[in-house]
Amino acid sequence: MGVITTFKTLFKRNRLGELMVQKGLINPDELKLALRQQKQEGKPLGTVLLQLNMLSKTDLYGTLAQQWSIRCLAASATLVIGLSSFGLTAKNARAGNMKDVPAQLSLTSQANTAFTSISTYPALYGTNEKRSRNIKPFTKWTSMFARLDIAIQQSSNEPVIQNWKNEIAGYQGMPLDEMAERVNSYINKTSYITDSRNWGQTDYWATPVEFFKRGGDCEDYAIAKYMSLRALGVPEERLRIAIVQDLQKNIPHAVLIVYTDKGTMVLDNQTQKPLWAGSMVNRYKPIFSINQQAWWLHSKPESTVVASIN
Numbered sequence: 262m263g264v265i266t267t268f269k270t271l272f273k274r275n276r277l278g279e280l281m282v283q284k285g286l287i288n289p290d291e292l293k294l295a296l297r298q299q300k301q302e303g304k305p306l307g308t309v310l311l312q313l314n315m316l317s318k319t320d321l322y323g324t325l326a327q328q329w330s331i332r333c334l335a336a337s338a339t340l341v342i343g344l345s346s347f348g349l350t351a352k353n354a355r356a357g358n359m360k361d362v363p364a365q366l367s368l369t370s371q372a373n374t375a376f377t378s379i380s381t382y383p384a385l386y387g388t389n390e391k392r393s394r395n396i397k398p399f400t401k402w403t404s405m406f407a408r409l410d411i412a413i414q415q416s417s418n419e420p421v422i423q424n425w426k427n428e429i430a431g432y433q434g435m436p437l438d439e440m441a442e443r444v445n446s447y448i449n450k451t452s453y454i455t456d457s458r459n460w461g462q463t464d465y466w467a468t469p470v471e472f473f474k475r476g477g478d479c480e481d482y483a484i485a486k487y488m489s490l491r492a493l494g495v496p497e498e499r500l501r502i503a504i505v506q507d508l509q510k511n512i513p514h515a516v517l518i519v520y521t522d523k524g525t526m527v528l529d530n531q532t533q534k535p536l537w538a539g540s541m542v543n544r545y546k547p548i549f550s551i552n553q554q555a556w557w558l559h560s561k562p563e564s565t566v567v568a569s570i571n
Contacts (some may be wrong), residue, residue: 277306278322278540286316295297305463322512325463361553362410363491366422368430376437379498383525385518385550386505386542388559394557401466402502405484406553415440418470429489437495437521438535444489445528445535451485452476453530480504481492482530487552488515493520501552503527505545 277500278292287295287310294447299309386388396402412418432443454476456465467477469485477485483502490500500517517528525538527545547559 265487277324278431281310281316281320284320284324286320286324291315307463323506325513355479358381361497362406362413363488363553365413366426366488366492367494368492376494376496377522378496379520382520383538383548383556384562385503385525385559386538386545387546387562389562390550391558391560392555393558394555396551396553399551401464402551405466405468406469409470409488412468412470421470421473425489426492429493432493436466437499437519438523438526440493440495441486441490441519441521441526441528442535444486446533448482448485448489448528449530449533451482453478453482474542479530483515483517483528486528490517490519497553498545501550501557503545503550504548506548507544509544512549514545516545518570 278287278296281287282289282292291313295306295309295313295315298313299306302309304312307325310316311318311321413422417559428447430443432440435443451472455478456462459465459475459477460467466484467475467481469488471477472481472485480502487500487502491497498521503516503518505516506512506513507514514531516530519526519528519535525540526535527541528535549559550557
């Protein structure tokens with residue numbers, strides 16, 4: 262149980278203010294001052310720190326990305342270790358029990374037969390990948406599917422869903438790289454709106470129905486593209502949502518990864534045309550990637566040799 266306690270401690274102590282102090286961005290006295298003002302104004306700590314000019318937006322977003330990745334890993338490790346400690350298998354919490362909501366939106370009855378299966382994945386941006394089938398700790402991802410399942414059943418959403426299907430129906434039968442390019446262009450036409458403005462939250466993963474109604478930010482674009490390609494018959498194994506660190510802007514970002522027969526494509530709301538992952542190793546550093554089957558932790562390769570992506 263000692264290992265479980267360690268991970269729980271990591272999860273609980275991974276607070277924004279403590280991370281800022283640990284990284285030397287602010288000192289303990291500045292944190293106390295910011296916490297007092299936060300209590301008085303009821304605003305997020307990050308907002309207060311910016312108001313007090315204690316740090317830059319770059320430092321704030323970089324620390325938020327670190328906090329996010331550590332919490333995901335700590336929660337996942339705690340759950341896996343806890344199950345094994347009580348003699349349970351991880352099967353009870355694995356992706357296999359997750360309802361395949363995108364299948365309900367399918368425009369084709371041959372979702373997997375048009376594509377060859379993938380036995381191995383190229384290293385994303387040259388990183389090492391560690392795979393886990395336990396996606397239960399990723400609640401923003403799993404809850405999005407649950408909300409979409411409900412939204413599909415509501416008659417009030419039928420016009421939005423039908424319009425979406427009508428828009429992408431013409432892409433059926435295209436080669437995957439061309440299909441992905443069309444989907445990327447179509448989804449990128451939707452308005453970009455931050456989660457704080459749209460939902461009053463710093464990080465909300467919207468369903469495609471919510472996205473088409475209200476717009477969204479980077480992960481919402483990636484999710485809508487993922488759902489669109491699934492509806493067009495692209496199998497799950499060829500798609501991943503990737504959470505990355507944008508090295509140019511020094512902020513966390515989300516993109517859709519598409520594994521085509523020609524190489525790995527990146528569908529990004531920051532670019533109108535998809536790009537090959539191999540051309541973007543200096544732009545994005547992956548933190549983790551996920552689909553309905555599993556999630557992957559990305560880390561630097563042990564050697565200095567960068568694997569070919571394409």
